[in-house]
Amino acid sequence: MEKMKAEAELVFIPFPGTGHLVSTVEMAKKIISRDDRISVTVLVMKFPFDSTHKQSPIHEDHQRLRFVDLPKYKPSEEQTSGIFMADFMNSNKLHVRDVVSQMTAEPIRLAGFVIDMFCTSMMDVADEFGLPTYVFFTSSAAFLGLVLHHHRLDVSDIKNNHLDAELSVAAFANPFPVKLLPTVFLDKEGGGSAMVLNIARGLKQTRGIMVNTFAELESHALDSLTNIPPVYPVGPVLNLKTDPHHHPFEEIMRWLDDQPPSSVVFLCFGSMGSFGGDQVTEIARALEKSGYRFLWSLRRPPPKGKIEIPGDYEDPDQILPEGFTERTAEIGKVIGWAPQVAVLGHAAVGGFVSHCGWNSTLESLWSGVPVAAWPMYAEQQMNAFEMVRELGLAVEIKIDYKRDFKAAENDGVLVTAEEIESGIRQLMDGGDEIREKVKEMSGKSRAAVIEGGSSYNSLGRFIEDVVKNST
Incomplete structure (x- = not known):
């Protein structure tokens, strides 16, 4: 489709993980829908182990939105997460430079780059073309504050001696437990850890940072973001x-139609969320004992040692406790993929047992x-x-549970059926x-x-800066 003439074009470079990619494309759509002076080209990078971009509803036709798929990255050898990320980005720099060079002939x-954190x-590429860089931060304002705080952490001291300590971080009103720090920070x-420091340095050098949050939710964290x-x-x-033509969709919605209002607890753990057999048994025991109606998105873990998106079981009974499906047939439904929104x-x-990915958190609040x-x-x-301690908007199952991507099990650490x-x-009956x-x-x-709202006005300020910069 031929693109309509616009005054300024932004180059979006999202991170290829599902949670980053989909929300970044939605951000691009918001901008071009809001102001016809702007068009967007999205450069889609590809992981070697993932075809997420093909599974996500992102490649939609729009007169001022286009997508350019970059060549798939091929790692040379087994790499740690920090080295993999650096090599992945450096490899894609060449492709980004080539595409932008072609765009300069148009x-x-x-008007600039809009990049993921x-x-x-x-x-570096934007600088070569004399372009400003903005960031679309797909996580919370509190996490932005934590990333910017990272240079103050003594990683060796924390890792060896003080995992039970608490930190004073401006983005939080309460002391933040060290044991809840993302693993990559340590x-x-x-x-x-070096990668996070480099991200923080880069964030401070951008022209502006859009954050996927709103002032009424994270006023304290936003107020703390100064000198940036x-x-x-x-x-x-x-x-x-949601694609209504996806095969399980109608069946799932029909089942929900037959349930009383606010009676179902929905369990879903994101695009990378899965559990081994022992943990599945604990969840099943908890659901059966609680007696609540439930809809459970149960995903099959990838092979041990591999980073892959979990799949669906051909037959969930192969992992569920014997007789569970029959005993809960009147109150529950176990599914694979879930149309979460x-x-x-x-x-x-009536309730959502969630991994607390930021997109899922915002979706639950929206609903x-x-x-x-x-x-x-x-x-x-x-x-x-x-959500639990700062804002009082959620209850806790276990907020210090951590899982290794590469392990089919979590080293024997289980959240018990009782927990x-x-x-x-608490979620369904706690007042x-x-x-x-x-x-x-x-x-x-x-x-x-909506028009006049805090985020609507904030986006307007961003757009004016982009247009002003392009003239």
């Missing part, structure tokens, strides 16, 4: 569309569904801390205080993005 004026090394030998480039809270930025928006759903927090990796423990059942009971707070925040999240 009549439209390039993990792509700050792409600022990865000195593998290069993870302008911060634009523009969220919640969500992909609220549609499920959270259904009147039958007014309270969460029982069970984080697993990345910044999810921090998100859970913020899970307790969290579910109205949290439920009412979540409902109120739902209204604020929707008000933030």
